[in-house]
Amino acid sequence: MGNREDLLAGAAQCLKEKGWARTTVRDIAAAAGVNHAAIGYHFGSRDALLTAAFVQAMDEWGQALGAAMAAALDPAVDEGDRYQELWRQMISSFGDTRRLWLASIEALVQAEHDPALRELLLDAQRQGRRGLAAALLGEPEETVDEGAARTVGAVQNALLVGMFTQWLLDPAGAPSAEEVLAGVRAVAKLAGD
Numbered sequence: 001m002g003n004r005e006d007l008l009a010g011a012a013q014c015l016k017e018k019g020w021a022r023t024t025v026r027d028i029a030a031a032a033g034v035n036h037a038a039i040g041y042h043f044g045s046r047d048a049l050l051t052a053a054f055v056q057a058m059d060e061w062g063q064a065l066g067a068a069m070a071a072a073l074d075p076a077v078d079e080g081d082r083y084q085e086l087w088r089q090m091i092s093s094f095g096d097t098r099r100l101w102l103a104s105i106e107a108l109v110q111a112e113h114d115p116a117l118r119e120l121l122l123d124a125q126r127q128g129r130r131g132l133a134a135a136l137l138g139e140p141e142e143t144v145d146e147g148a149a150r151t152v153g154a155v156q157n158a159l160l161v162g163m164f165t166q167w168l169l170d171p172a173g174a175p176s177a178e179e180v181l182a183g184v185r186a187v188a189k190l191a192g193d
Contacts, residue, residue, distance in 0.1 A: 004042045006032040011053035016099040020050060020106035051120040057100055062131055065089050080181060087177035094167045101164050129153030
């Protein structure tokens with residue numbers, strides 16, 4: 001790997017081990033095995049690097065989840081059952097990605113006082129919405145239009161963040177995949193046609 005890739009891997013490791021706020025430039029450089037000046041050269045700032053590492057890690061999580069879904073689901077299966085299975089897979093992955101999700105919450109707090117970080121996270125959020133919409137609609141990310149990203153992707157993102165927050169506080173008491181599907185159906189019924 002080159003310095004850029006080493007830095008991304010080191011930053012992801014630090015996010016998982018120390019979180020956003022407690023990760024220093026020196027921590028990342030040590031984990032990556034490179035000089036800390038390489039962070040400025042390749043990314044401009046610690047926050048830009050941490051954001052890039054976070055986005056990459058979440059993208060890897062999404063790809064792994066998508067692969068698990070593709071392997072586990074038969075296209076002939078009812079859409080509701082597929083959506084429930086999606087949630088089963090996501091909920092089961094929370095334990096493996098707990099530290100990464102905690103780091104994202106820390107980053108949101110930091111972004112309140114850092115306009116550059118806020119912009120980086122906004123871009124990551126837009127990418128995440130598009131990726132979630134693509135996964136749900138079963139189409140390549142580059143073909144998802146802005147309308148689908150801002151509706152399907154945004155709502156799925158809101159559900160995902162809310163579910164993770166509930167799971168983070170009370171894993172045993174957080175809703176199951178079956179309860180998520182039942183809730184989505186109930187809300188859809190309330191919304192009407």
